[in-house]
Amino acid sequence: MSQEQVSYQTYLTQSEHLTLTDMNQLHQTILTAIDPNDADFQEIWQDLIQTAIKYTVIRAGWGALSRSERMTKDSARTKAHNAVLDNFIILERLCQKNGWPSQAWTEKLFLQAESNQRTKTDITTHRQRIGDFANYLAFIYALNNR
Numbered sequence: 660m661s662q663e664q665v666s667y668q669t670y671l672t673q674s675e676h677l678t679l680t681d682m683n684q685l686h687q688t689i690l691t692a693i694d695p696n697d698a699d700f701q702e703i704w705q706d707l708i709q710t711a712i713k714y715t716v717i718r719a720g721w722g723a724l725s726r727s728e729r730m731t732k733d734s735a736r737t738k739a740h741n742a743v744l745d746n747f748i749i750l751e752r753l754c755q756k757n758g759w760p761s762q763a764w765t766e767k768l769f770l771q772a773e774s775n776q777r778t779k780t781d782i783t784t785h786r787q788r789i790g791d792f793a794n795y796l797a798f799i800y801a802l803n804n805r
Contacts, residue, residue, distance in 0.1 A: 665722075675770070675788040682795040688764045692754060699753055707746040708800055711793035714739040718794060743793045744779050744786060751777060768792055 670676055677685070693700050717736045724732065747768065754761035755775065762773040768789060769782045782789065 673787075675785060677788060677791055677795070679795075681767070682792055685764055685767050685792060686796065686799065688767070689750070692760045692764065694757070694759070697757065700750075703746065703750050703753055707743070707750060707793075708796060710739065710742040710746050712797045712800065714743050714790065715794045715797035718790065740786060740790055741779065744782060744789055747789060748777055748779065748782070 667679075671678065695701075714736075717732065717739055721729065721736070751761050751765050751773075753759075765771070765773055765777075768785075769777070770785050770788070771777075771781065774781065
């Protein structure tokens with residue numbers, strides 16, 4: 660992709676994209692559904708943000724890598740992305756365990772109805788969309804930590 664093609668408008672032409680408004684609403688839906696003082700939530704959210712940041716660093720630099728560099732780093736990128744997916748599934752299970760509403764955000768993020776025993780295999784077809792939202796979270800944290 661040429662530098663002229665790297666834009667928010669280009670991203671919006673891709674399948675399963677989320678607008679910035681969508682991502683903001685999704686983020687707010689999660690934060691209003693949970694108890695921010697819950698120790699388990701705090702731990703899971705911290706893990707989610709850390710994996711989102713790690714994945715975002717890899718993904719942001721992906722286009723600048725040579726083909727051989729991509730081949731070398733592909734397993735690390737996949738591992739980081741899988742960690743993001745795992746953390747969203749863990750967050751959904753925590754919501755279910757505590758009776759916190761999760762249907763609105765899981766349907767929007769996973770493009771699937773709520774599930775009591777969702778697995779990574781269940782959401783793998785939407786992994787780019789979930790990765791996009793992880794990138795948004797890393798972006799928001801970067802903006803707020805200046």
